[in-house]
Every structure is written in structure tokens, then in C-alpha cells.
Amino acid sequence: MKSKSILSKRVICVVGVIVGIAIIIGGFVISKYFNGMLSSGPTTSTTFGADYYTKQYGATTDILWDIYNVFMVTRLGISLMLFSFGAFDICYFLSKLCDTFNAKSTENKEQITSTEKFEVQNQCSENTNLTSEQSVN
DSSP states (O other): OHHHHHHHHHHHHHHHHHHHHHHHHHHHHHHHHOOOSOOSOOOOOOOOSSHHHHHHHHHHHHHHHHHHHHHHHHHHHHHHHHHHHHHHHHHHHHHHHHHHHHHHHHHHHHHHHHHHHHHHHHHHHHHHHHHHHHHHO
């Protein structure tokens, strides 16, 4: 019965490690492939017929670049958070997996120890029977 519970704990731990790896891969994908839509820096060289339109265009591109920079910082933060969470997940479930292996070896040692105790008790009872028989004779 204990071996089934240990086996189910091992399966859960392996699934946890796989989920951690998937989370790290997700963080990598976010940091690598979600680059945004802008390809060049702010342009102020575009001029229109009136100074008002040129200044409005410059202000609009500055706002657009500010929003883009916020997006890039948010993307970096999310990807780093996913990397960290995935690494924590892997470490946690690997430690639990190691604990299940240690529990199995401890269980085997306890079985051996209880068997040895039983044998020693049998030997002691046989020795007691022999000494009582010798004292009767």
C-alpha cells in the first residue's frame, strides 16, 4: 500500500518538474518572440506645412514610443517572473522526488530492521527455553 502512495507521489513530482520546464519555456518564448510592432526609433524629421501639425506628430510619436517602452519592460518582467517561478517549481518538485526515493530506502531499512528484531527475539526465546530445560535437568 505504501509503495502505491510513493509511486503516486513520484508521478506528481515528475509532472511538477515537467510543468516547471514548460513554464521556463513559456518565459523564453515571451522574451524572445513578443517584440512589439515598432521597428525604428522616434522620428522627428517629418515636417508638415504648419508647425502645429509637426509638433502634434512629434508628440504622438513620443507617446507611442513611451507606450512601447512600457510594453518592453512589462514583457521583460513577465518573462523573468516565469523563469523564476519555473525554476522554483523544478527545485521544489525535484526535492520532493528525492524525498520519495529516500523514504523508499528508509522503508526498506525499517523492514530489514524489524525482521532482524524478530529474529533476535526468536533467538532469545530459544535461548531462554534451552536454559530453562537445562536447569530442569
